[in-house]
Amino acid sequence: MTDRPDLASATDSFPQTLPDEFSFIRRHFRRLAGKDALDLTDDAAVFTPSPGKEMVIAADAMVEGVHFLPDDPPDTVGRKLLRANLSDMAAMGARPFGWLLTLACPKADSRYDDAWFEAFSDGLAADQALFGVSLLGGDTTSTRGPLVLSLTILGNVAPGHALRRNGAQEGDGLWVTGTIGDGALGLLALQGKVADPTGWLAERYHLPRPRLGLDLSGIAHAAMDVSDGLVQDVGHLARESGLGARLDVDSVPLSDAARSIVTDDEGLALCLTGGDDYELLLAVPEDRTTALLSHCQERNIAVTRIGEFVGDAPGVHVVRHDGSRFPLHRQGWSHF
Amino acid sequence: MTDRPDLASATDSFPQTLPDEFSFIRRHFRRLAGKDALDLTDDAAVFTPSPGKEMVIAADAMVEGVHFLPDDPPDTVGRKLLRANLSDMAAMGARPFGWLLTLACPKADSRYDDAWFEAFSDGLAADQALFGVSLLGGDTTSTRGPLVLSLTILGNVAPGHALRRNGAQEGDGLWVTGTIGDGALGLLALQGKVADPTGWLAERYHLPRPRLGLDLSGIAHAAMDVSDGLVQDVGHLARESGLGARLDVDSVPLSDAARSIVTDDEGLALCLTGGDDYELLLAVPEDRTTALLSHCQERNIAVTRIGEFVGDAPGVHVVRHDGSRFPLHRQGWSHF
Numbered sequence: 166m167t168d169r170p171d172l173a174s175a176t177d178s179f180p181q182t183l184p185d186e187f188s189f190i191r192r193h194f195r196r197l198a199g200k201d202a203l204d205l206t207d208d209a210a211v212f213t214p215s216p217g218k219e220m221v222i223a224a225d226a227m228v229e230g231v232h233f234l235p236d237d238p239p240d241t242v243g244r245k246l247l248r249a250n251l252s253d254m255a256a257m258g259a260r261p262f263g264w265l266l267t268l269a270c271p272k273a274d275s276r277y278d279d280a281w282f283e284a285f286s287d288g289l290a291a292d293q294a295l296f297g298v299s300l301l302g303g304d305t306t307s308t309r310g311p312l313v314l315s316l317t318i319l320g321n322v323a324p325g326h327a328l329r330r331n332g333a334q335e336g337d338g339l340w341v342t343g344t345i346g347d348g349a350l351g352l353l354a355l356q357g358k359v360a361d362p363t364g365w366l367a368e369r370y371h372l373p374r375p376r377l378g379l380d381l382s383g384i385a386h387a388a389m390d391v392s393d394g395l396v397q398d399v400g401h402l403a404r405e406s407g408l409g410a411r412l413d414v415d416s417v418p419l420s421d422a423a424r425s426i427v428t429d430d431e432g433l434a435l436c437l438t439g440g441d442d443y444e445l446l447l448a449v450p451e452d453r454t455t456a457l458l459s460h461c462q463e464r465n466i467a468v469t470r471i472g473e474f475v476g477d478a479p480g481v482h483v484v485r486h487d488g489s490r491f492p493l494h495r496q497g498w499s500h501f
Numbered sequence: 502m503t504d505r506p507d508l509a510s511a512t513d514s515f516p517q518t519l520p521d522e523f524s525f526i527r528r529h530f531r532r533l534a535g536k537d538a539l540d541l542t543d544d545a546a547v548f549t550p551s552p553g554k555e556m557v558i559a560a561d562a563m564v565e566g567v568h569f570l571p572d573d574p575p576d577t578v579g580r581k582l583l584r585a586n587l588s589d590m591a592a593m594g595a596r597p598f599g600w601l602l603t604l605a606c607p608k609a610d611s612r613y614d615d616a617w618f619e620a621f622s623d624g625l626a627a628d629q630a631l632f633g634v635s636l637l638g639g640d641t642t643s644t645r646g647p648l649v650l651s652l653t654i655l656g657n658v659a660p661g662h663a664l665r666r667n668g669a670q671e672g673d674g675l676w677v678t679g680t681i682g683d684g685a686l687g688l689l690a691l692q693g694k695v696a697d698p699t700g701w702l703a704e705r706y707h708l709p710r711p712r713l714g715l716d717l718s719g720i721a722h723a724a725m726d727v728s729d730g731l732v733q734d735v736g737h738l739a740r741e742s743g744l745g746a747r748l749d750v751d752s753v754p755l756s757d758a759a760r761s762i763v764t765d766d767e768g769l770a771l772c773l774t775g776g777d778d779y780e781l782l783l784a785v786p787e788d789r790t791t792a793l794l795s796h797c798q799e800r801n802i803a804v805t806r807i808g809e810f811v812g813d814a815p816g817v818h819v820v821r822h823d824g825s826r827f828p829l830h831r832q833g834w835s836h837f
Contacts, residue, residue, distance in 0.1 A: 187737075203665065206741050208589040208725055209559035209656075211663045214550035223545035224653060225640045226603035232642070253544040267562035267651040269605075301558055308564045310646010315603040317560060317653040320545075327547045329539065389544055401523075405542050 186305055192279070193286040199263065199299030210301040212263070218321040221259035225250050229271075229311035234355060239281045240288030241371035243314065247292050249392065250318035251375035252443040256390040258328040258382050259320035263301040267315045269308040277312065296377065328381060328388035333406035333448030335476035337386055340447040340457065342376050342468050344420040345395050346427070349439020365422040373443035378464055384456050387448040394438040394497020395446075399472070400481045402446055409479045412437075412472040414491045430492060437483070438497050448474055522641055528615070529622040535599065535635030546637040548599070554657040557595035561586050565607075565647035570691060575617045576624030577707035579650065583628050585728065586654035587711035588779040592726040594664040594718050595656035599637040603651045605644040613648065632713065664717060664724035669742035669784030671812035673722055676783040676793065678712050678804050680756040681731050682763070685775020701758040709779035714800055720793050723784040730774040730833020731782075735808070736817045738782055745814045748773075750827045754805040766828060773819070774833050784810055 190205055198205050201212035214220060227246045229235055237245075247264065254261040270277055293299055301319070351370025354361035361367055381388060387406055391398045396412065403410040419427060419436060427433050447468070449457050454470075461468040475482075483491040526541055534541050537548035550556060563582045565571055573581075583600065590597040606613055629635055637655070687706025690697035697703055717724065723742055727734045732748065739746040755763060755772060763769050783804070785793050790806075797804040811818075819827045 206737075207666050208592040209557045209595070209654075209663075211555050211557050211593065211658065213555050213660070216552075219547050219549050220556075221545045221547050222601065222653075222655075223638055224601040224603050224651075226605055226642050226649075226651065228605050228642055228644045228646075230645060256544040257547065259545065265558065265560040265653055267560050269562055269564050269649045269651075271646075302560055304561045304651075306562050306564055307567060308646055308649060309566060310564075310607075310644055310649070313562075313605045313644060313646070313649040313651075315560075315562065315605075315640075315649075315651030317558075317601055318545075319558070322547065324549070327545075330543050401542075 190305060193282045194300060194303070197286065197289055197293060197300035199301065201263065202299070202301045205302060215321045217324070219324050219327060221254060221257050221320040221322050221327060222317065223250060223253040224315060224317040225253070226313060226315040228313050235276070237371060239284035243285050244288045244292045244372055246314050246316045247289060248373045248375050249443060250316050251296055251377060252373060252390040252392065254318055254320040255376045255379070256328065256388050256445055257320070257322060258326055258380065258388070259322040261296065261298050261318055261320040261377070263319045264298055265301050265317045266303040268303070268305045269313040270305060271310065271312055272307040273309065326382035328385055330387055330389050330402050330405040332387035333402060333408055333474045334386055334450065335408060335474055337448040337450050337474045338454065338470050339399065339410055339412065339472035339474060340449050340468050341391065341395070341418065341444055341471050342461070342466055343374070343444040344418045344423065345391070345442050345444065346423045346436025346439060347420050348373065348441025348443070349435055350423055350426055352441070359426050361422065363422060365420065370441060373441065375443060376445045376466060379460065379466065381447065381460070384453045384460060385447040385449050389446050391442040391444045391446055392440055394440045395442065396437050396481055396483060396493060397497025398446060400496060402448065403474060403481060404479070406448070406474065408474045408476055409482065410472055410474050411482045411484060413486070414483055415486045416469060416471045418467065418469040434493055438493065438495055440497055526641060529618045530636060530639070533622065533625055533629060533636035535637065537599065538635070538637045541638060548637070551657045553660070555660050555663060557590060557593050557656040557658050557663060558653065559586060559589040560651060560653040561589070562649060562651040564649050573707060575620040579621050580624045580628045580708055582650050582652045583625060584709045584711050585779060586652050587632055587713060588709060588726040588728065590654055590656040591712045591715070592664065592724050592781055593656070593658060594662055594716065594724070595658040597632065597634050597654055597656040597713070599655045600634055601637050601653045602639040604639070604641045605649040606641060607646065607648055608643040609645065662718035664721055666723055666725050666738050666741040668723035669738060669744055669810045670722055670786065671744060671810055673784040673786050673810045674790065674806050675735065675746055675748065675808035675810060676785050676804050677727065677731070677754065677780050677807050678797070678802055679710070679780040680754045680759065681727070681778050681780065682759050682772025682775060683756050684709065684777025684779070685771050686759055686762055688777070695762050697758065699758060701756065706777060709777065711779060712781045712802060715796065715802065717783065717796070720789050720796060721783040721785050725782050727778040727780045727782055728776055730776045731778065732773050732817050732819060732829060733833025734782055736832060738784065739810060739817060740815070742784070742810065744810045744812055745816050745818065746808055746810050747818045747820060748808040749822070750819055751822045752805060752807045754803065770829055774829065774831055776833055
């Protein structure tokens, strides 16, 4: 506790002003709180679960310098974490409704001032409106290290409709929504290493688009979201299902912006392993292909077949159209 | 992403070994996972809420060097955070059932090795058995700063039975469970600043005792847990109820270990403001005093009247038996 600051004012009968920490929460977070959050003034939030639904819950953390850049626009920082969590809800086929946030804030770093947190909160308010969720609670603390955010997300799903990773079957098609590699290329663009004339790639890095609103429980055998790199995450989906997977690199969907940059195997490898995609990976049996395509088309979400689940060879087999192996030096990100 | 380590092994067809991060989770956390956690292999946990109950949810974070000491026994570090969260459940009158954990782990700090996390997990396993909760999910990441832990706790409460902070009424007695100041003195003991021959104080600092198992919904008008300092937290309870409070310092219960150290006003002030108590503050009308005492006695939990809620003077009035003001230079901890 020695590094906790004393309150500025000394008093034996405390005044009407709040301690700074509580004033901070009131200024920046109370406006995000839903009714269940009890104005963030209690020890916990209280709510009545939706009757007849299962509840889905997940937590993710982000660290400055690892998951976001120190000079990222503050209105995108909280949103990136919220959207990463919303992507987990999308992967399970759940409808999100609430979230909690803890902040470990660098006390000695003057960048994180009131204006920064106002913009941070503005971004979250915009996303709350966009995605129909509200803040339930959280905690703020100080740290001598970088900013660390941790977010817990809650959602509902009809009983038995949650999509798992372990349901893929041999012969299922391997599908992915949207495009792959934009987030990883966006990071390079923000570092000045590749061109991004339209800003599309940087926006994909700052603001992933969680694929909420699909109802794939009668269509997909298994699902997960791509966050740590396509190849690694295909590996997770296959392994949890007791299978291997063939990944056809030439089928992996790239955006126009990515295509203009990716001119060699090295660039393509970055897309396949770079992470920050937040698209959905799906295992879909052949006889539900039409159902998948029409379901996604109705919701204006692109979906592409990028391979197949195989029973005879564990691992991810990353191949060209001609069947030759595509050279990769890693599969994705690991923090350890 | 530049500071994320590449995987040690290069491969184009991934081997049967897991990436290190996933192997880490499997080694240390899968054994804590309940059935709803889906073995921690999915994007989220899925569970059926208890029918006819409200759900209670809270989150707290702890940072090395702020909430725990770098050389604290690793088996106590996770437990301290879990118990702090369980104390929030106790304050709401809820019965906890599950929790999620995110870890931002200092990658360059060799103390945080496999043995450290094995002990960390051992401690959590012991507390899971003690408190009847199980791990639902979480996330691990790396940081260049200190260890940051964030924990979300879930519990159930009968509809309308959650204890709020805003229900205290003028004339209600102000009560507290257990003893105050042991955690703050325990920190001093661990720093070698005060004697702690039995180790009682250090244990209170390392392992708070959440006051679960009380059912005070028909007895107390309001409740909260004492975590940031008794005076400050009494202030929260009073303010949220639109009242002031008189705190009788000479009535504040101290343990025998604390009494042997606290010999002057300065020592008593530390107990009143030091935090890390995790006892319950209660607002109880006079005509329920007997019910409170017998309810707590049956559960072998000490409870002491330490003041009263007042309607005519906002703030916390910290006074001696003779009515004189007790000198305080702060009310409690604030992180900002």
